[in-house]
Amino acid sequence: MTQPLFLDDPYRRDAPAVVKTLTDEGGIILDRSVFYPTGGGQPGDSGWLNWDGQHMPVATAIRGQGDDIILVPSEAMALPPLGAHVTQALDWDRRHRHMRLHTALHLLTAVIPYPVTGGQISVSQGRIDFDMPDMTQDRDAITTALNAFVSQDAKITDGWITGAELDAHPHLVRTMAVQPPRGATQIRLVRIGDPDSPIDVQPCGGTHVARTGEIGALRLGRIEKQGRQSRRIHLHLES
Ligand SMILES: [Zn+2]
Numbered sequence: 647m648t649q650p651l652f653l654d655d656p657y658r659r660d661a662p663a664v665v666k667t668l669t670d671e672g673g674i675i676l677d678r679s680v681f682y683p684t685g686g687g688q689p690g691d692s693g694w695l696n697w698d699g700q701h702m703p704v705a706t707a708i709r710g711q712g713d714d715i716i717l718v719p720s721e722a723m724a725l726p727p728l729g730a731h732v733t734q735a736l737d738w739d740r741r742h743r744h745m746r747l748h749t750a751l752h753l754l755t756a757v758i759p760y761p762v763t764g765g766q767i768s769v770s771q772g773r774i775d776f777d778m779p780d781m782t783q784d785r786d787a788i789t790t791a792l793n794a795f796v797s798q799d800a801k802i803t804d805g806w807i808t809g810a811e812l813d814a815h816p817h818l819v820r821t822m823a824v825q826p827p828r829g830a831t832q833i834r835l836v837r838i839g840d841p842d843s844p845i846d847v848q849p850c851g852g853t854h855v856a857r858t859g860e861i862g863a864l865r866l867g868r869i870e871k872q873g874r875q876s877r878r879i880h881l882h883l884e885s
Pocket residue numbers: 748749752824836850851852853854
């Protein structure tokens with residue numbers, strides 16, 4: 647398995663690692679990874695691997711078997727040998743935008759209290775699909791509420807709960823798209839704001855900023871009607 651370093655420290659930009667497996671498809675599996683693998687509507691990280699004077703661009707990361715994380719080189723070139731000691735480094739600007747947008751989508755689900763059926767982010771915008779037959783809030787109200795949460799500069803923290811505790815509080819699960827890591831007994835819970843009266847609490851395996859102020863100003867994009875029951879709401883970073 648690959649140890650997911652981004653879960654405990656999403657601000658870690660580089661780390662040493664050892665090459666554990668080279669896949670038949672030309673991917674690389676390390677013993678630990680700063681690269682978040684594609685999942686939960688968040689793109690896999692890009693960056694670089696360095697070893698022995700070699701420099702290899704990484705296009706993305708994906709999930710493999712079990713807890714493996716596979717790094718995908720961006721061009722065909724010699725891979726580091728099995729057992730090699732490498733240094734991995736993220737394209738931090740891209741990842742940090744993902745962290746800002748991912749956390750912003752949590753805020754959007756706090757502002758719009760409807761079930762979530764999907765979500766996706768890129769470097770400049772995110773969107774969420776809500777199971778919501780009618781819009782009950784206008785654009786200005788949603789935008790104002792979002793930016794008020796950003797201005798609060800609320801702290802984001804995480805912890806772990808048991809599957810039984812989560813099953814006892816099914817309302818915590820807002821989305822089927824962002825599956826939290828669910829080990830044998832523990833599930834990761836992400837909280838925004840004061841734990842006694844949080845803005846948002848949900849199980850999540852994504853990467854988040856430390857405080858909402860780091861997201862910066864948000865602008866609501868298109869609101870699309872997707873059939874009778876569903877609304878797709880787009881959100882943009884102002885800078
Ligand atoms: Zn999240």
